[in-house]
Amino acid sequence: MSSRLPPVTGEWIDRSRGVDFTFDGRAYRGCAGDTPASALWAADVHVLGRSFKYHRPRGVLSLANHDVNTMMQAGARLNLRADVEPLEQGMALTSVNTAGGASGDRLRILNALGGFLPVGFYYKAFHRPKALFPFWERVFRRMTGLGTLDFGAPHIRTPKRYDFCDVLVVGAGPAGLHAALAAGRAGAKVVLVDENARIGGSLGYQRGGSIEGFEMLRDLERDLADLPNVSVRPGTLAAGYYADHWIPLVDAQRMTKLRPRAVIVAGGAFEQPAVFRNNDAPGVMLASAAQRLLYRYAVKPMDKALVLTANADGYRAALDLMAHGVAIAAVADLRADGEPSALSMRVKQVGIPVLKSHCVLEAEAVGDRLVAATVCPTGADGKPDTASPQKFACDGLVMSVGWAPAAALLYQAGASMRYDTTTHQFVPERLPAGVFACGRVNGVYALDSRCEDGERAGTEAARHLGFDTPERSFSIAPERSPPSHPWPIVEHPAGKNFVDFDEDLHLRDFHNAAQEGFDNIELMKRYTTVGMGPSQGKHSNMNAIRVLARIRGVSPGEVGTTTARPFFHPVPLSHLAGRGFNVHRETPLHSRHDGLGAVWMQAGVWLRPEYYALPGKRKSEIVRDEARAVRDAVGLIDVGTLGKMELYGPDAGAFLERVYTAKFSGMKPGTTRYAVMLDESGVVIDDGVVARLSEQHFYFTTTTTGSTTVYRELQRWNAQWNLEVGIVNATGAFAAMNLAGPKARAVLRKLTSLDLSNEAFPYLALREADVAGVPARLMRVGFVGELGYEIHVPADRAARVWDALMEAGQDDGIRPFGVEAQRLLRLEKGHIIIGQDTDGLTQPDEAGLEWAVKVDKPFFVGKRSVEIVRKNGPRQKLVGFELDAIGASTAPRECHLVVRNGAIAGRVTSIAWSDTLGKHVGLAFVAPDMTELNSPFFIRADGGTMVQARVVPTPFYDAEGLRQKVVD
Amino acid sequence: MAAALRSSPLAHALATLHPEWIEVAGMPLASKLRDDRPDRSAKLGICDLSALPRIGLKGPGAADWLSARGVPVPDQPNTWSALEGGGAVARLARTEFLVEDGFSGKAVARLAPDLKPGSPGVYPVPRQDCALALTGELVNELLVQTCNVDFTAQTRDARVVTLTLMVGVSVTVLQQRLAGTDCWRLWCDGTSGPYLWETLTGIAAELGGGAVGFASAFPDAQLQNLQ
């Protein structure tokens, strides 16, 4: 059996291309252009899914991307909207959240238990006894959720892009098409999007048995094709509106972030269901859904239909159905006066009985399929008069009782909306600059009016942007009768008259929620969860507002709406994530490290060698050996990730004195000085070395992670101080390496003519000279505690210098060393690392940096705070410590706590086993009264073991600094 | 080419593409890549021009310093003016300048020795850029996938310089006709170069383009002038 109709003009399916697929294990065949729902409906499958809470059978409702109950699973694709997603060859579809498939779902028992599960039932049980809650939670977790993840699904990377235009038109129905044409003809660059696979909107399917609208669409398409400045993009969702006209356009492949200069929202309206008992039975559907089945997919929605309506659209639907062989049992019109237009005559002429002032009391299903509907008169108060019900046999019931504007983008743009009592819908009252609305979303329904309203919006948008537009006034005729009924809702003592299909909420739930005090719209939403399902209330919010308004005796406008958050329809994470860029920086020596087997570690945006792997050696051994090479011979480390700044100008010294704690004005060219930077609260935030190259030229370093922010803040300070200085961030322009070890001088001597003698180039001095033929800045530094030269060279010649040093050092056993060895070496010297031995609150005195803070200067950043804090004395002090003999397994680690009398008295910031010293040494914050030399304290190590440490002076190694200062 | 003094930030990335090198101002420049196809540059080519000589300077006296040496100084922020031989003087924001010679220019060689600390209000900016040229009909598609600036709104004649972020990296962008080829030029800090290169060539490959050698991107350039 098949309900596929003979070819229908304008149908979206390609009958020449069959598509084989399965649903819940059974095989079916549809056509290219079908959706799973249309193909199944054509195959007379009517239970397409189950509802979330009661597991009731559900079929086609909207066919407009809010049929959440019929979401399906297709392999790794979960929560696939079967009402709109294209059907694909070989798709193996299953229904979601069922036990045994949509038709035989064993969880349908829950429908019978509905009485036990009132609104918010889960707040009222399962927590007593407390011990049982985890059991119930597991039960809930089995029942909850929709689609299923495939953990093997690949990481999909999509190519996001940016786009720019003058006018974006959202929605390619009659209003949107006219808007795009008007703006396009004025010369604007226009992008016209529509979430449907083809443009045309209601022109394609709300035909009223006539071909006129469809022919209008053909003409409009031709007109658009003549405008090269209009880009028409079907299958494209405008997913949200963000500040300053920033619109994500989502299609099957990607997200495009469009920046139009003006936006026209012509997204139309969502048809709204009527609320009556069993309004969810398969076969009960929105009139527009039946029309979509007819005209898009050439599927006969039913054999015999009852039409429930309250507007002209229902009459058109009746004519459309009749034109395709559907028998119409009757048109039940909620309105006392019926349809005022000529449509009512046309319906009568074809012999369809019309019952005015009638509602549907309930639908009746047998075996998951609609078989009849009971109709009865409705009173002026909207209540059904059940005295004389009429029952109509029918396998279809189409509802056309009203609309809700698709206004999410307008809300997000900041439009204010008002409830309009002539159309019984919310319409825009005030639109932000550059945002326009037309068509149904603007409360305009008659086709001629929609076209004119679109032209108006397109013209106004073009004019807003300064394009020449024809002087023309627009007058949109008011609607002859309201397109929406103010109360399409029928009470029933047995319930199951659904307001929200996503969440299985029936009318009574709203009354009960209000009774419990949740009687404003936001609270009602949160308590009942109305509108919180995947369709975001597209078919439920308006009726919920009407229900609440009636409960409170106010107008829907006074109830107001809930906030419309992005997205308009859900958007895949893959589209949002795009390619997933991961910015990183590499020093010019990166490939050299790779060649030497570097094991990389992250340091902010940089990668640095942690150590250089050697076959058959453990990390700890390697680090020890790398450190040993520096102590005994010579090592080379890339320190090019340090921030490097040039500072020029007559005020350069004065500037440095303001941003660092030390004094610099008196520095002689050719010398260097350690520098500490504080924030305004006196906290240590960075350190480095300042070198003076000439009277008006300094060169200084910052920490690796601090370079960007330090440079930025220095620029800001000078924007205020206006000192005569130029700051250049040369971090990437210079490479830097530290050649360190007793044989450093011997190695370097081979590559430079510079006099390296201690007299000519003493400790902490700076010299400029060629190294391996490359102009270099050399600094005698002592961070690792050996004779050391920090060599800064232009980045493009770094590899040459590195290679030359490695080669020159070969005979002396030169070894590249990584960050880990450097950490150990500096710890042996008691040098702190900002960020490891300090934290976000550390004052300089706490970190033992008093000596570097010159409060006799008139000003430096943080000075006043340091003075204030000093009045109270430090809260803690950083001290050096060593452990008495202890095995590596029980040694404390960094951030283990110092404990005194059962209270926290500090923490370890650095600790390492020093081969050189033959013991564990470290730095720790301790209470100020615990700093006495040789005094013991306890550290709580892993497993709670208390380990004794002793305060010792730093440096631990070469306390006099003889190795770094003088080695001849 | 082991003797070359300088190396491009992209030297390692290019080496994997089996280039033929030529030397420009002491830096190897990939003139041909093993997989160079003639249509790639026309579609979307990305070419490393880091070797071109360049200098940078900033400060209140920078414009006068350049003018005094006969350099055509763009008078508006974020515009550029042409140098003889295909080069460009780009005004970066207000008081900073990037001077780059084209394939046959000599300006940088002339200016560089003068550019030393000490001139009042003139501060040398060491330039160690990753410098690229993007060629071909799909350049804009690459730009819209990587940068939130509408480059189609810029005409070449307006000589606009754009300082912006591209896939998270600060870049300088301008449109130029270089050795007879229309291209977009792009400069970033050399240490961000490998990441930017990897990202851009990856996207370009999806679009049917990719890395190209200098000779492929600029077939009309007089190579001998470079050496």
Add this chain to the structure above:
Amino acid sequence: MKILTCPVNGPRPVSEFAYGGEVRPMPDGATCTDREWADYVFNRSGVPGVKIEWWYHIASGTWFYAERDTVADRVIRTWLPA
């Protein structure tokens, strides 16, 4: 995405900028009281309204002022420090 107009580089998406907080005059550390200094360091005028703020255009290294309504997120004007 919000657009901010850099006085030098023109209108750009806000992702090209870093926020620098409200512009606040620094008291004279030599003469103010401890409490006045602490107020400067820690306290903020967190009340919504139109404020003058620091913003930084990352790619060009440009600091500038923006007068912004912190409720509507509307930038009224931007200009360079003198």
Add this chain to the structure above:
Amino acid sequence: MPYQLLRFAFASKHPEPRMFRTPERLKNAYDAVIIGAGGHGLASAYYLARDHGMTNVAVLERGYIGGGNTGRNTTIIRSNYLTPEGVAFYDQSVRLWQDLSQDFDLNLFYATRGHFTLAHTDSAVRTMRWRAEVNKHFGVDSELVGPDEVRKAAPQIDITCGGHAPILGALYHAPGAIARHDAVAWGYGRGADQRGVEIHQQTEVLGINVESGKVTGVRTTKGDIATPRVLSAVAGFTPRVTDMVGLRTPIYIHPLQAMVTEPMKPWLDPILVSGSLHVYVSQSARGELVMGASLDPYELHATRSTLDFVEGLAAHMLDMFPFLSNARVNRQWAGMADMTPDFAPIMGTTPVEGFYLDAGWGTWGFKATPVCGKTMSWTVANGRNHELIKGFNLSRFERYELTGEKGAASVGH
């Protein structure tokens, strides 16, 4: 089927009374006025009535119950803080949480899931150890664990996070939990209401009267009230209220955003937080993945959403869980967070006599709801600071005695 549900099937009328009444009008005077009917304000009202016998109390709310950050947060509950003050405070909170459903006779869906704060760098590992050690010192169940433990709890995770941020370890906090956030406000509201507290929704405070340094009353859109005590519990709006009494504070407002996916079958048991990737995620009782990231980068008094937030968070989610590519984001939203310089709250007495602050909650106020109610009600009732909140007083800033949470600030959720 639990017996509590039986009555619903057999009652002819829905057998539930109002959870909270809607008082007709404000009285002329109250013993205390609480501004803000979110979790904190209602909890304070509840404990004021229950523990301190103060029932002549009005809670004023410009919107509706629980409509601020109570209903906007990602419902994570934990006590694994860094400072002794923080740990003791939040530990007390977690203990209160665990019995709250029974206290209220309202199921809050308090679900203990375990909480992992992932470390992707060695400095993050150090910080996690620091937190774990401080936690253990105070008897809080926290442990530094290796990547294997993370993999055991969330076997689906890509432990390398796309290859560029490998997980080196994590702070594991077994008591970490989630709860149904709205219900917390309702439960406290119902309990307070039952004890005589008045909850006035749609009642906005226009001003606070202060005479000779003392609070004397409150002006509202529904009339004026005399009261000697005002508690401000209005996260996101605190500067507006402190301005009414002429108080300067360090609080500034940044939006904090969040998003959820469509419901999917439960698969993620623990709560995962990654500071480096700016992700925190848990799966709700509805099957949605609830996700957040870091604060918005600039001050804003609005709850608008941004696209770049969703884009960044989506990319990092896929780094951790690449198989989520097909999962769809259903909705995003935002709240306004009170930020402080040391990432700790500002609580208790102020220089204005009778004006009490429960503020500065940053991004972590939800988890403190019960203990805030306990300690703030004690403070209001006794006119001095409760022991547990002494470290959080506003005066700490002028004394430069910031709490140490900033010591290792990462993502603080």
